[in-house]
Amino acid sequence: MNIQSGTYYWPNTMKEVPTYPSVDEDISCDVLIVGGGSSGAQCAYYLSDTDLNVVLIEKNMVARGSTATNTSLLQYMGEKRFTDLVHTFGDDYSTRHMQLCQEAIDEIEAASIRIPFDSEFTRRDTLYYVSEAEHLNAHMKECEWLQERGAPVEWVSEEWISNHYSFEKLGGIYSRNDGEINSFIFTHGLLEFAAKQGVRIFEHTERVGEHQESGLPVVTVNRGHSIRAKHVIYAAGYEDMDVKKEKKARFVSTYTVTTKPVEAFPGWYGRTLLWETARPYVYIRTTKDNRVIIGGLDEDTSIEEERDSKLLHKRDQLMKELHARFPELKAEPDYYCAAFYGGTVDGLPILGQYNNYPFSYFLMAYGDNGLVYSMMLAKLLKEYLLSGKSDDLTLYDQNRPLKNKTLYHKKSTLSS
Numbered sequence: 001m002n003i004q005s006g007t008y009y010w011p012n013t014m015k016e017v018p019t020y021p022s023v024d025e026d027i028s029c030d031v032l033i034v035g036g037g038s039s040g041a042q043c044a045y046y047l048s049d050t051d052l053n054v055v056l057i058e059k060n061m062v063a064r065g066s067t068a069t070n071t072s073l074l075q076y077m078g079e080k081r082f083t084d085l086v087h088t089f090g091d092d093y094s095t096r097h098m099q100l101c102q103e104a105i106d107e108i109e110a111a112s113i114r115i116p117f118d119s120e121f122t123r124r125d126t127l128y129y130v131s132e133a134e135h136l137n138a139h140m141k142e143c144e145w146l147q148e149r150g151a152p153v154e155w156v157s158e159e160w161i162s163n164h165y166s167f168e169k170l171g172g173i174y175s176r177n178d179g180e181i182n183s184f185i186f187t188h189g190l191l192e193f194a195a196k197q198g199v200r201i202f203e204h205t206e207r208v209g210e211h212q213e214s215g216l217p218v219v220t221v222n223r224g225h226s227i228r229a230k231h232v233i234y235a236a237g238y239e240d241m242d243v244k245k246e247k248k249a250r251f252v253s254t255y256t257v258t259t260k261p262v263e264a265f266p267g268w269y270g271r272t273l274l275w276e277t278a279r280p281y282v283y284i285r286t287t288k289d290n291r292v293i294i295g296g297l298d299e300d301t302s303i304e305e306e307r308d309s310k311l312l313h314k315r316d317q318l319m320k321e322l323h324a325r326f327p328e329l330k331a332e333p334d335y336y337c338a339a340f341y342g343g344t345v346d347g348l349p350i351l352g353q354y355n356n357y358p359f360s361y362f363l364m365a366y367g368d369n370g371l372v373y374s375m376m377l378a379k380l381l382k383e384y385l386l387s388g389k390s391d392d393l394t395l396y397d398q399n400r401p402l403k404n405k406t407l408y409h410k411k412s413t414l415s416s
Contacts, residue, residue: 006337010184032229035236036062041190042378048197059206074179076101080347104376115189129172131278166267253307254341255314256295342366349373
């Protein structure tokens with residue numbers, strides 16, 4: 001899968017990038033992680049604090065897939081409102097999902113302190129504003145639902161927005177204590193931390209197949225070597241779909257522009273994260289070196305050539321969107337890219353377990369909060385592998401329970 005094209009900002013923020021060898025022999029381990037992007041790195045980070053023998057493989061260089069284009073906004077609110085999730089999954093289910101996402105941001109902050117590189121983690125507030133009048137009532141109800149569950153949000157009026165920003169909107173949810181990060185450095189930091197803890201990491205090692213021996217998975221890699229594991233975690237982002245198709249996943253094309261550094265941010269209160277109720281939406285953030293990242297304007301296509309043909313037009317459109325909101329901001333495009341963007345039909349990430357892949361887990365943190373979802377699922381998966389059960393993890397099973405369905409436990413061989 002050709003997941004992206006264009007030019008990428010994040011890899012240029014790290015001068016010295018760690019490298020890792022390729023697999024040159026057969027290996028046995030407790031847990032094999034397939035994928036060296038953010039999801040795989042987050043799994044390696046958590047499992048490095050256990051006594052498990054862990055191996056991670058990446059077919060190219062680590063952090064060079066969708067991690068290199070991730071815009072790295074850290075939020076617990078997602079593309080689908082919580083009040084909409086309640087209709088599908090119930091109130092308790094949706095509330096727990098919100099709490100887990102909030103905890104995942106805290107976990108990312110804690111990890112950013114432990115790892116050896118500065119991942120530029122910063123707490124930021126978010127303005128999630130109303131794009132059209134017909135969205136107003138539903139957005140206000142969303143704010144009320146969040147407030148009733150203790151979320152640090154408030155409703156801000158049209159007047160408040162016009163007094164704090166250089167644009168006017170009908171109102172919005174102002175959420176405190178979200179965050180932003182450099183996903184490329186964060187991923188490298190997690191892997192370097194894990195490697196020092198004993199996790200074996202291999203680059204240029206591609207999974208080419210898998211089978212079972214004595215009921216346990218064996219993954220074959222290029223150069224003819226095999227990796228025998230008690231458990232396999234497929235954490236290769238959108239390329240998980242090349243191994244196992246998931247009917248709940250869907251893909252569109254998205255676009256991102258990173259500007260040259262700017263001198264000031266007039267009309268931008270607190271350099272907040274910005275996004276909107278429009279679909280497709282535009283989201284905006286700033287960076288440590290005073291650039292602006294703006295992305296969105298998704299297209300409903302999963303054809304690479306069609307996606308890439310629109311890149312220059314989308315670059316210009318995104319810059320128009322930026323200047324429409326901040327007319328005094330002197331910004332010029334520097335990096336711009338097109339990429340596939342994965343989501344799910346019901347708005348939640350997936351931790352898939354399938355009959356044809358025993359003792360294997362497909363971590364599909366698809367959605368607009370990919371880094372947050374990955375951190376959440378990686379932590380829950382660690383708990384499950386160690387204890388053999390997790391009520392929270394079953395919330396994200398591919399056959400996830402709907403209203404009034406009972407959660408269940410599954411047994412892990414690692415805990416026996």
